Amino acid sequence: MCETHVLSVSSAKAPFEKTTIERRELRADDVLIDIKFCGICHSDIHNAYDEWGGGMFPMVPGHEMAGVVRAVGPEVTRFAVGDRVGVGCFVDSCGQCEYCLRGEEQFCTKGVVLSYNSLDYDGNPTYGGYSQKIVVKEDFVVRIPDALDLDVASPLLCAGITTYSPLKKWNAGEGKKVAVVGMGGLGHLAVQYAHALGAEVTVMSQSLKKKDEALSLGADHYFATSDAATFTKLANSFDLILNTVSANLDVDAYLSLLRVDGTLVNVGAPGQSDKYNVFSLIMHRRSIAGSLVGGIRETQEMLDFSARHGIAPKIEVIRADEVDKAYERVLRSDVRYRFVIDMSTL
Ligand code: NAP
Ligand code: ZN
Numbered sequence: 023m024c025e026t027h028v029l030s031v032s033s034a035k036a037p038f039e040k041t042t043i044e045r046r047e048l049r050a051d052d053v054l055i056d057i058k059f060c061g062i063c064h065s066d067i068h069n070a071y072d073e074w075g076g077g078m079f080p081m082v083p084g085h086e087m088a089g090v091v092r093a094v095g096p097e098v099t100r101f102a103v104g105d106r107v108g109v110g111c112f113v114d115s116c117g118q119c120e121y122c123l124r125g126e127e128q129f130c131t132k133g134v135v136l137s138y139n140s141l142d143y144d145g146n147p148t149y150g151g152y153s154q155k156i157v158v159k160e161d162f163v164v165r166i167p168d169a170l171d172l173d174v175a176s177p178l179l180c181a182g183i184t185t186y187s188p189l190k191k192w193n194a195g196e197g198k199k200v201a202v203v204g205m206g207g208l209g210h211l212a213v214q215y216a217h218a219l220g221a222e223v224t225v226m227s228q229s230l231k232k233k234d235e236a237l238s239l240g241a242d243h244y245f246a247t248s249d250a251a252t253f254t255k256l257a258n259s260f261d262l263i264l265n266t267v268s269a270n271l272d273v274d275a276y277l278s279l280l281r282v283d284g285t286l287v288n289v290g291a292p293g294q295s296d297k298y299n300v301f302s303l304i305m306h307r308r309s310i311a312g313s314l315v316g317g318i319r320e321t322q323e324m325l326d327f328s329a330r331h332g333i334a335p336k337i338e339v340i341r342a343d344e345v346d347k348a349y350e351r352v353l354r355s356d357v358r359y360r361f362v363i364d365m366s367t368l
Contacts, residue, residue, distance in 0.1 A: 023047055024054065026155035027368045028082045029342055034072035036079075038345045040368065043082065043149055045157045050097035053160050055107060059339070060151035061086030061177035062361040063207065064268045065291065067349050069139050073293035078139050084151025085111040085137040088166060088176035089365075098160045106166040108325070110179035111315045113137050113148060113162045125319040127162075152345070154365050164322045167329035174334040177207060177360040178325060180315060181335065185212035185264065186324040187316030188287045189219060192262050196220040201260045201279065203247070204267035205232045206352075208289060210359040211335055212264050213239045218331040224260070226252070228355070235336075235358070253278065258306070266290050273298035277308055285309040335360045341367040 023044040030041050048054055066083035068074050087109040091101050101107060115122050115130035122130050135142050138150030150156075166175045185208050194200045200221040202212045209225070216223045217240025224243040225236040233244045245252040256279045263276055267290040276286055277298060285308070288296075303310065316324065328334065336359045340348055348361040 024155060024157070026153050028149060028154075029152035029345060029363075029368065030080045030082045030149075031070050033079050034070070034077055038152075040342065043153075045155055046146075048093060048095045048157060049159070050095045051160050052095045052157050053091055053098055053101050053107070053163050054093040055087070055089045055109065055156050055158065055163070056092045057087045057089040057151055057153055057156055057365050059088045059173045059176040059365060060084040060153075060363050061179070061181065061207070061337075062345065062348055062352065062363065063177075063180045064352060065180070067352060068268070068291065068293065070349070074291070078147055081139055082149035082152050083138055084153065084363075085109075086176045086179045086181070086362075087137075087151035087156065088172040088179065092155070094160075100160055101163060106168070106172060108164045108166050108175060108179045109137065109151065109156060109158050109162065110164070110183060110321055111137055113158050114142060117161070125317040127317050128314050152342075152363060154368055162318060164318065164325060167325055169329040170325070170334065173339055173362050173364070174337055175325070176362050177211070177335040177337065178328055179321070181207045181211050181360065182328060183316035183321045183324050184208055184289050184313070185266070186215050186327070187320055188264060188289060188313035189215050189221075189262075190320075191313065192285055192287060192311075194219050194221040194262055198222070198261045199224070199259060199281075201226055201256070201263045202241075203263060203265045203271070203276065204290060205236055205359070206266060206268070206355065206357070207335070207360040208266040210235070210239060211333070212266060213241050214331075214333045215327075216264075217241070218327070218333060224256070232358075260284055262287065264289065268292060270294055270296055273310070274302045277302035277310070280306060280308045282306045283308070285311055288312045337362045339364050343367070
């Protein structure tokens with residue numbers, strides 16, 4: 023066993039405490055990683071506040087891990103000590119079902135093992151990346167390209183893949199009009215990917231405050247959703263809307279912005295269900311969909327794509343004792359655009 027320092031919450035909304043846990047003994051196909059940086063995803067807050075239900079406490083959140091390989095098991099073939107690596111939202115899957123075989127482990131029929139707030143296949147709770155070390159099966163570890171520093175790479179492991187995957191799946195590209203709703207951690211990466219893929223990109227944010235940054239990241243247009251005229255101006259105009267907002271929205275209002283055959287894809291995951299009128303879909307043959315992170319192969323593709331296109335999150339690096347304050351700031355939309363914890367401060 024290997025002891026590691028972690029940040030843990032004892033119950034929903036409790037403050038973070040520094041403590042230690044034991045990581046499992048290295049199995050033959052395991053990699054021991056020194057986590058250098060871990061991003062703070064809004065999902066960490068939904069989980070630590072138990073807004074989705076089913077929270078397992080004590081909880082060590084974190085699924086945007088970037089670090090360096092410290093040791094490998096005897097059957098590990100793809101990684102060596104010193105490699106720069108990342109771990110995202112899940113750490114195991116059955117490897118045999120149709121979804122695992124096609125590289126979409128997040129939909130594993132046995133049930134994917136999440137990086138935290140989940141049980142592994144032995145029945146032990148998983149603990150995430152607000153931690154100095156983690157032991158992970160090599161199949162769930164990705165390589166961080168040299169062009170990406172570890173701090174900026176960490177948010178790509180969730181925010182990056184969660185936006186890249188649906189943009190690829192729904193063919194954001196040349197000739198397509200794509201709206202990104204919400205310019206937070208996910209949204210500001212979605213803008214960069216949609217632009218790099220060749221789409222015409224519109225950002226819809228609560229206010230005009232982030233306009234200059236959105237345009238500098240590749241947005242072609244920017245609108246404030248607080249201005250009711252926005253919804254009249256943009257009616258029937260998008261092929262694809264990617265909703266990254268962490269709260270409930272007026273779904274019908276956003277559906278009305280889609281062209282015939284357009285799709286509203288939700289990645290934002292508020293705790294309460296959304297409601298919509300079925301006529302918002304029927305009258306223009308529109309679709310409403312959701313998307314969950316992305317598989318390991320696609321995560322590696324996203325990292326390589328990011329390195330090639332110079333795509334990176336804008337981050338604010340914080341110390342381990344600043345996480346409670348950071349959560350409050352995320353909830354106030356007061357982050358430009360991702361907090362990343364420096365694990366050397368733990
Ligand atoms: P974030 O950084 O907090 O960004 C969310 C953005 O939503 C904010 O920056 C804000 O953008 C907008 N927003 C917040 N409250 C709002 C409100 N009351 N009304 C309208 N807009 C509001 O969060 P994130 O880390 O990007 O995560 C976003 C959501 O995606 C979360 O619900 C998270 O759990 C979910 N998520 C899902 C997946 C998946 O696989 N599907 C993966 C990761 C995260 P503006 O200020 O620009 O309006
Ligand atoms: Zn996340």
